[in-house]
Amino acid sequence: MKLGFGLYRQSLTQDNFRFAKQTGATHVVVHLVDYFKGSSPSLSRGDDRLGWGVTRNQGKLWELEELLAIKKEIQSHGLVWEAIENFDPSHWYDVLLDGPRKKEQLEDLKVMIRNIGKAGIPIMGYNFSIAGVWGWTKQAVGRGSANSLVFDAEAVDVSLPIPNGMVWNMVYDPDVHSGNLPTISCQEIWERLEYFLKILVPVAEENGVRLAAHPDDPPVDSLRGAARLVNEPDKYERLLNLVPSSSNALEYCLGSVQEMREGDLYGNLDKFSKSGDVAYVHARNVKGKVPHYQEVFIDEGDIDMKQALNILYRNGYDGIIIPDHTPEMSCGAPWHAGMAFAMGYLRATLESVTGSRF
Numbered sequence: 001m002k003l004g005f006g007l008y009r010q011s012l013t014q015d016n017f018r019f020a021k022q023t024g025a026t027h028v029v030v031h032l033v034d035y036f037k038g039s040s041p042s043l044s045r046g047d048d049r050l051g052w053g054v055t056r057n058q059g060k061l062w063e064l065e066e067l068l069a070i071k072k073e074i075q076s077h078g079l080v081w082e083a084i085e086n087f088d089p090s091h092w093y094d095v096l097l098d099g100p101r102k103k104e105q106l107e108d109l110k111v112m113i114r115n116i117g118k119a120g121i122p123i124m125g126y127n128f129s130i131a132g133v134w135g136w137t138k139q140a141v142g143r144g145s146a147n148s149l150v151f152d153a154e155a156v157d158v159s160l161p162i163p164n165g166m167v168w169n170m171v172y173d174p175d176v177h178s179g180n181l182p183t184i185s186c187q188e189i190w191e192r193l194e195y196f197l198k199i200l201v202p203v204a205e206e207n208g209v210r211l212a213a214h215p216d217d218p219p220v221d222s223l224r225g226a227a228r229l230v231n232e233p234d235k236y237e238r239l240l241n242l243v244p245s246s247s248n249a250l251e252y253c254l255g256s257v258q259e260m261r262e263g264d265l266y267g268n269l270d271k272f273s274k275s276g277d278v279a280y281v282h283a284r285n286v287k288g289k290v291p292h293y294q295e296v297f298i299d300e301g302d303i304d305m306k307q308a309l310n311i312l313y314r315n316g317y318d319g320i321i322i323p324d325h326t327p328e329m330s331c332g333a334p335w336h337a338g339m340a341f342a343m344g345y346l347r348a349t350l351e352s353v354t355g356s357r358f
């Protein structure tokens with residue numbers, strides 16, 4: 001097992017690469033989507049109209065030269081680029097929405113998977129979701145009044161429609177000012193995923209890339225009129241069975257699975273880490289399940305992190321574990337302090353589980 005660190009696009013700086021290395025990470029996961037247009041990383045959900053911001057990257061694909069330049073920078077800090085997390089909604093909105101540019105956008109995704117493979121990045125994490133990560137609020141209710149994410153399905157209008165021009169909680173067409181997306185059924189979203197996987201998985205295979213699916217966060221049945229996809233642990237299996245391949249894999253999010261109403265996190269993690277289907281792991285802790293839960297510091301909450309890491313170790317999992325989001329700490333660098341705390345805890349727990357130094 002290896003310790004990794006996730007960095008947002010606006011965080012790809014010398015200081016943050018050094019910071020990652022200083023926390024003990026050997027690998028990094030990079031977000032190339034420019035959420036919030038360069039504002040500093042924080043626990044922000046944006047607003048209901050603009051979500052995580054506007055993305056204007058239609059037709060501007062991730063080119064090999066750009067990927068190689070980032071890789072060179074990562075390597076110069078003694079780190080390994082293990083994964084990219086999330087496609088840009090600009091690149092695949094009609095794949096998600098089954099819109100007129102779907103085929104063209106799938107061709108674009110193929111080009112990018114080939115570039116990712118050529119750059120030697122082994123994993124492409126994605127979240128096949130219409131509404132995206134939405135609906136929580138930031139409240140000072142964590143330990144020591146830490147700002148934490150709270151999801152309460154009764155406190156937000158979970159059926160608030162998604163405006164046209166928006167998907168995955170980002171605006172891809174700012175010129176659309178009227179109308180909303182139609183509701184999307186469970187059957188429709190699974191059909192769209194199947195179509196996407198049948199076209200993309202063979203290309204990923206050929207290029208040595210594993211597509212890794214993040215489950216729904218929050219894992220409700222439906223959000224903003226759109227059915228969710230993997231909102232129960234067993235649905236991970238359904239996703240894998242659509243196109244069996246080592247390139248059809250999981251971005252296993254401990255926190256999201258724990259938040260699910262049904263199922264058992266440890267049994268599920270045991271099953272998929274044993275079968276080799278876990279491409280990488282998001283580690284964070286939570287209290288509660290849908291319809292009400294709260295994100296908490298990694299050393300508290302409902303997940304016994306040591307037990308989870310022990311399952312991965314016992315099953316010979318040799319991929320990376322990265323801290324997911326974490327409550328903010330009250331200081332001049334709330335995000336960095338929260339992440340450093342999570343890394344220290346993960347590192348010590350990994351040492352305790354494996355009996356060796358990290």
Ligand SMILES: [Mn+2]
Pocket residue numbers: 214217253255256282324
């Ligand atoms: Mn996650």
